[in-house]
Amino acid sequence: MQTPRPGRSILDRALLTSWIVAIVIAAVLAPSHPYDALSLLAGQLIAFLHFMFLRKIVKIFTEKRKGAGRFILTKLVLVYGGLMALIGWGKAGYAPLCAGFALPFLTLFLKSMMLAFGAGPASLTRRGTPVHRAGAGAGAGGAAALALILLALAAASPARAEEPLPTANGAHGTVTGQASHPQPVTHAAEAQHEEGAAELPNWLVILHDWNPGNPVIDWLDKNQIIVFAWIAGLLFLFISWLAMRNAKMVPGVLQNAVEWMVESMESIAGGLLGEKHIQRHFPIIGALFFYILTINMLGIIPGMKSATSSLDLTLALALITFLYVQFWGIRNLGIIGYLDHLAGSPRDAIGWAMLPVMLPVHVLGELAKPVSLSCRLFGNIFGEDTLIVVFVGATAVLIKASLVALAVPPMAGITALFMMLQTLTSIVQALIFSLLATVYLYMMLPHEEHGHEESNAEAHATL
């Protein structure tokens, strides 16, 4: 394992690296363009001095010692004076000078990027040291998951404009007028208020119909998806708060139920991901599962709508999953290991020969994941909703033909049946989404048990 985060020494190491790079470049340039090489080195020297003086001055200021003025003066003279002198000299090219000056900054930036991806200098080649911090990690992961969910909500909003999907035709399109008949009828009748809306009216639509021209309700109606996503998120938070408000060793009913759900989800995902990784990654997997489950289930309640029946929200969730998986891939495999993974881990001549084919294939495969994730969830939930709408619409048609007694009981029965099916679909789709996220994550994580390549190849072959 690496030493604790190199905080201070990173500047030193970055400067050293930049010196080495500068000298190598200068040595390459020297035979053909001696002046350019020299000015590159001069720029590097000036940037180096700049950093050294800056550090000294910061130190003096933070430790409240005297003599800052002297140092600042020296720095001004040496660094900026030197720069002016170099430019005034005229023979130094601007481009190499600037390149030399920018070199330490660039190195520092790259170093800090590497740090952000979770490793010290060895991150380029690191493979398979599992990052495993149970306690603090879970808390941070939970916070990250929550932030990601909020991001999803924010991301889901813009494309709402194309929401009225073009599904105007069908049986219920012919029904007009308000009916004050039994229950399924009112649904269908209200559905006709909005021309061409192929969905059951939710309370926002009804509110909008009652208060035309109210800007707030207008806005809410336009952003239905985000409103219902927020409702689901708040419901999710509220239930978990209610269950865990005063957690006891001998749990009450609600606490028991919630704990059972979380534990069984953790054991399912843990069976795929392994004991070690699940503690680190369960917060996001569990958040995805329960959030999607809440959203899906919300659609069963009359007057509500599942926000996942819009491609916007599912695409946002899938993109979050995608970014998370790629981030952990880079963090765990290292940048070179990640590229190697993308190239299909070439180890022999055939592998290298196949590289131009395998690399695009793997990159496309990675990009296809969020698309398939989002389309699957959206298609399932929207299809299920549409199915119910079609049957309710058929009921409305039959009622228009004054066949109430004949039509309503069987149609209500069928609709209830499909609602049960919808419950099942909701659970299964939430499970599939989070399990697929787990599988994608699994393919990116190192495994000690039996060689990384084998299990990866296997996973690639099956998925």
Place this chain on the structure above:
Amino acid sequence: MLFPAALGLGLPLGIGLAAIGSGIGIGFLGKGAMEAMGRQPEILPKLQVAMIIGFGFAEALTIYAFVTMFFLQGRIG
């Protein structure tokens, strides 16, 4: 053939064809899982998870056709 007419014919047909494929896939998956369950009931939980994931992949193919239908349905006219 008119474009709307072609769409009106092709979209339901496409979904049906995709559903045949998915159905065959899910059927094979279910068959294999049931047989494995019968032979080794103790691996039930692991098997179920793998089975559900497999169902997801098989079913996704029909869902793609379904989503395509939603995007093109408005142009039937």
